[in-house]
Amino acid sequence: MSPNPLNVKTKKELPLYRQISNALLSGIRDGLFPVGTLLPGELELIERFGSSRHTVREALRVLEDMGIVKRQRGRGTLVISTEARPAFVQAVRDPKELFTYPENSAFRVLAEGHVGDGDHWPVKIGEGVDENWARIAGLRTLHDGSPFCWTDIYVLPDYASIAQQLGRTTRPVYEQIAETFGETVQRISVEICAGSLVGSRAKALEVDEGTPSLVLYRRYCGNGNRLFEVSVTEHPAESFSYSLEFNRGWQAAEHWSWSK
Amino acid sequence: MSPNPLNVKTKKELPLYRQISNALLSGIRDGLFPVGTLLPGELELIERFGSSRHTVREALRVLEDMGIVKRQRGRGTLVISTEARPAFVQAVRDPKELFTYPENSAFRVLAEGHVGDGDHWPVKIGEGVDENWARIAGLRTLHDGSPFCWTDIYVLPDYASIAQQLGRTTRPVYEQIAETFGETVQRISVEICAGSLVGSRAKALEVDEGTPSLVLYRRYCGNGNRLFEVSVTEHPAESFSYSLEFNRGWQAAEHWSWSK
DNA sequence: TCTGGGGAAATGTCCGAACATTTTAACGAG
DNA sequence: CTCGTTAAAATGTTCGGACATTTCCCCAGA
Numbered sequence: 191m192s193p194n195p196l197n198v199k200t201k202k203e204l205p206l207y208r209q210i211s212n213a214l215l216s217g218i219r220d221g222l223f224p225v226g227t228l229l230p231g232e233l234e235l236i237e238r239f240g241s242s243r244h245t246v247r248e249a250l251r252v253l254e255d256m257g258i259v260k261r262q263r264g265r266g267t268l269v270i271s272t273e274a275r276p277a278f279v280q281a282v283r284d285p286k287e288l289f290t291y292p293e294n295s296a297f298r299v300l301a302e303g304h305v306g307d308g309d310h311w312p313v314k315i316g317e318g319v320d321e322n323w324a325r326i327a328g329l330r331t332l333h334d335g336s337p338f339c340w341t342d343i344y345v346l347p348d349y350a351s352i353a354q355q356l357g358r359t360t361r362p363v364y365e366q367i368a369e370t371f372g373e374t375v376q377r378i379s380v381e382i383c384a385g386s387l388v389g390s391r392a393k394a395l396e397v398d399e400g401t402p403s404l405v406l407y408r409r410y411c412g413n414g415n416r417l418f419e420v421s422v423t424e425h426p427a428e429s430f431s432y433s434l435e436f437n438r439g440w441q442a443a444e445h446w447s448w449s450k
Numbered sequence: 451m452s453p454n455p456l457n458v459k460t461k462k463e464l465p466l467y468r469q470i471s472n473a474l475l476s477g478i479r480d481g482l483f484p485v486g487t488l489l490p491g492e493l494e495l496i497e498r499f500g501s502s503r504h505t506v507r508e509a510l511r512v513l514e515d516m517g518i519v520k521r522q523r524g525r526g527t528l529v530i531s532t533e534a535r536p537a538f539v540q541a542v543r544d545p546k547e548l549f550t551y552p553e554n555s556a557f558r559v560l561a562e563g564h565v566g567d568g569d570h571w572p573v574k575i576g577e578g579v580d581e582n583w584a585r586i587a588g589l590r591t592l593h594d595g596s597p598f599c600w601t602d603i604y605v606l607p608d609y610a611s612i613a614q615q616l617g618r619t620t621r622p623v624y625e626q627i628a629e630t631f632g633e634t635v636q637r638i639s640v641e642i643c644a645g646s647l648v649g650s651r652a653k654a655l656e657v658d659e660g661t662p663s664l665v666l667y668r669r670y671c672g673n674g675n676r677l678f679e680v681s682v683t684e685h686p687a688e689s690f691s692y693s694l695e696f697n698r699g700w701q702a703a704e705h706w707s708w709s710k
Numbered sequence: 711t712c713t714g715g716g717g718a719a720a721t722g723t724c725c726g727a728a729c730a731t732t733t734t735a736a737c738g739a740g
Numbered sequence: 741c742t743c744g745t746t747a748a749a750a751t752g753t754t755c756g757g758a759c760a761t762t763t764c765c766c767c768a769g770a
Binding site: 465466467501502503504505508523524525526547 | 722723724725726727731732733734
């Protein structure tokens with residue numbers, strides 16, 4: 191016979207460690223354990239909930255995975271947020287995927303100098319870049335020679351020498367900088383806007399004057415979250431589009447929705 | 451006196467469970483446990499590594515967090531990937547953040563119908579949408595009445611009735627659909643390209659003919675990953691840009707880099 | 711005042727055991 | 741051959757204990 195003959199428990203109750211994590215989350219959201227403070231220690235939680243240390247730690251792990259708390263050996267469990275980690279994420283295994291460059295594209299340097307030199311000083315680049323930064327301009331072309339995008343690269347003065355080894359390369363610049371100067375990319379921000387191609391750029395990309403274009407600003411932060419490179423690429427609209435995919439990640443939000 | 455007086459162990463060795471997870475990862479990458487197969491059971495791993503079940507499970511948890519394996523109660527531990535989960539993620543706490551609508555913007559329906567009706571049939575929408583889908587067109591304006599973007603919304607025939615309760619609303623359409631029809635948004639893909647505003651759209655948005663624009667295609671998949679809504683918004687270039695931010699997430703890659 | 715020792719507190723690692731739940735497959739009755 | 745039962749296998753949950761490592765703080769000593 192099937193187990194549980196009469197005691198129909200349609201609503202399967204949550205495991206203990208989930209109940210505990212929910213209880214803690216309630217406490218955090220209700221202000222009992224404000225952000226910035228330490229949660230009660232494991233020993234105290236064991237007493238309070240009357241369960242084993244393993245179970246309590248499992249509960250704390252749930253909160254850690256949610257991005258609610260940060261566990262620090264020797265210090266305690268710090269409350270760092272009242273909201274769960276994002277439910278939707280875009281998966282990028284490698285910064286390379288932020289570039290949708292075709293395989294066999296090549297980059298050719300057309301101009302070098304400093305930010306202060308020319309008149310190409312897009313305000314969009316914004317804070318963190320001053321006139322001492324180096325500027326490298328070039329064209330990225332497909333294997334058959336057809337132009338793909340115009341690129342302006344701004345790098346930290348210390349890294350200006352990267353231009354020498356750039357020449358005619360395939361690999362992304364940020365990757366070469368990271369390798370040469372020991373940077374580790376910690377953060378990348380991408381800004382996308384529309385523009386139109388005029389003058390020398392239109393000519394270089396072999397399109398009509400005023401052709402709509404997609405402009406991408408990419409900012410790379412390395413060790414210590416210091417901005418070290420900004421790249422601006424401009425693509426003719428008809429030959430380029432940028433796509434993102436967001437998936438529901440981690441535990442779905444509904445799992446802990448009741449504890450508000 | 452400080453502990454460890456003579457035995458200078460500069461290189462602190464990895465915890466057991468990390469050694470085990472690395473060993474398993476090596477096995478996976480070396481083809482000993484190909485993707486799609488099951489890892490040896492916990493009991494067998496306990497024997498093989500001579501440690502406790504807790505430690506083995508901890509090791510498996512590491513692989514699970516990396517996205518290398520998927521644990522299935524009653525079945526086993528499935529190898530699902532040979533590469534670690536993405537090191538960079540864009541954090542989106544709520545699908546709402548994919549819209550950068552200003553707070554006080556309002557949506558006004560200008561036209562309703564079916565996909566097959568008019569001539570507005572962008573090929574870009576692509577697979578999954580046929581001529582039976584409902585189409586809702588409208589304009590989103592800021593509080594001061596200035597137009598912000600043109601919007602075309604395509605929804606599953608079953609959900610066509612959503613148009614009635616749309617009228618003049620602030621909330622995103624996908625949210626209303628999810629609420630009304632019990633969908634749960636599982637996946638959102640965003641595609642961005644440049645265009646130019648012509649004809650009635652340019653007039654509606656009060657810009658010159660041919661003004662560059664940013665076009666965003668958003669596709670929403672719900673329960674069972676079924677596509678249920680596609681929205682196309684077109685923004686005048688000068689008044690809109692789209693930004694993303696990627697951060698290094700989870701364990702940094704270097705933690706397990708030695709085991710190749 | 712500054713420094714170092716040492717203890718207390720907190721989390722991390724590891725072991726052992728037991729039972730629960732789910733899945734799969736074998737098996738037997740019809 | 742089909743359907744339901746059952747048993748085995750696998751992971752999930754929970755308890756208990758022990759020691760290691762890190763951090764913080766107090767306090768004695770220079």
